[in-house]
Each structure stands twice: as C-alpha cells, then as structure tokens.
Amino acid sequence: MPVYKNIGEFLDFINVSNEKFTLFEWKPEKSFRRFDLDLNIVKENPIRDIFFHRDKGNMKLVYIRKHHLIYTVGASPKVQYQLLEALLEYVDLKFNEMYDVSVILSYGNFSSGIFNGFKEVMENIIKNFADLDLVKRIHVECRVCNIVLPLFVKKSFIENAESYPVPIVYSHQGHAILCFIDKNFQHRGVELVNISG
Numbered sequence: 001m002p003v004y005k006n007i008g009e010f011l012d013f014i015n016v017s018n019e020k021f022t023l024f025e026w027k028p029e030k031s032f033r034r035f036d037l038d039l040n041i042v043k044e045n046p047i048r049d050i051f052f053h054r055d056k057g058n059m060k061l062v063y064i065r066k067h068h069l070i071y072t073v074g075a076s077p078k079v080q081y082q083l084l085e086a087l088l089e090y091v092d093l094k095f096n097e098m099y100d101v102s103v104i105l106s107y108g109n110f111s112s113g114i115f116n117g118f119k120e121v122m123e124n125i126i127k128n129f130a131d132l133d134l135v136k137r138i139h140v141e142c143r144v145c146n147i148v149l150p151l152f153v154k155k156s157f158i159e160n161a162e163s164y165p166v167p168i169v170y171s172h173q174g175h176a177i178l179c180f181i182d183k184n185f186q187h188r189g190v191e192l193v194n195i196s197g
C-alpha cells in the first residue's frame, strides 16, 4: 500500500527556519531526535524557489528556500518526493496565511513561542493530507520490473507547467523511468532513461 493517506506515520520532522534559527518544528509525539546537522547542511544552500532532495538512506530530506524562510521535511524513504513537496508547499501557504513573517522577524527580539499556535494547524494538515487534494496518483508501468507503479505527482507541478506533456523521472530501485504526464493527469508514455550524476 503506497504511503499517502497516513503520511503522518512516515514523517520524522517538519521544520520552518530562517537563516539563523528555527521558527517552528513539528515532530511525532515522543520523538526526541534532533536534526541540527541536516538543517545546517540545508542552510548552506543559497538557491531559492527550487525543491532539493537528499537521500540519506534511512531518511529522505526535501527542502526549499522561499523568500526569507527555509522549509525542510524528513521522512521515510517510502514516501515519494512529490508528496513531500506538496506538503511543504501547503505548509508554506498556511504559515504565511497565519503570520506576517517579515513583520514579526523585523521586531528583532520576538519570543520564539509566537509560532507555537502553528502546531494545531500542522497537525491538521498532516491528519487531513489526503483530503487536501494536492496530489494525483497516476499508474505507470516500469518496463524493467514489469509491474505497474503508483506515481504521485503534485497538482501544482502539472497545473503550473509551461507545456505538456510534462516529464517526470521516477527513480525506482536503482533504475529510472521517464514519464510524460498530460494536463489531465494522464500519462502519455514511459521510457527507460539512463542516470548519471
């Protein structure tokens, strides 16, 4: 069963930071793990408005720098990157709906507790993630494995595309397939691609 509806069970943390410190962090109940090293590495990347992925073996990281904030999520390798991107996009939307971040940060010595109210919002996002309609599930065939795979794509990625069909690479157990998705979220072909890097 692909991870989607119960995504909360597969998340290690969600962090909202600025350049200097954490504004808000969600972790599963009873988790005392710290992710400072990962967050320091994330902060070293100055590029804005592009999602970055890191595969740490036992954990996937997805992060993006937007305006003056950096959003990071850590999750089980079972969760597809597109789901985590959709999650962070929605967290960004809700965080900025709730707080005028640039004004708050301009105070200088504000209390970090000011963002505690976001905990309830975050819990609701995680709990209701599958009902937010942020993601589409498409079935594609992996010709290497000869099986049909669920491919999750975030709707924003298709809807904001400049042309169609939109290519997306699905990295599947050491090989990769290139899938073309049209604007109705139908796949229009799948190719095996070579990988380097």
Ligand SMILES: [Zn+2]
Pocket (backbone or CB within 6 Å): 142, 143, 144, 145, 146, 172, 173, 175
């Ligand atoms: Zn495969």
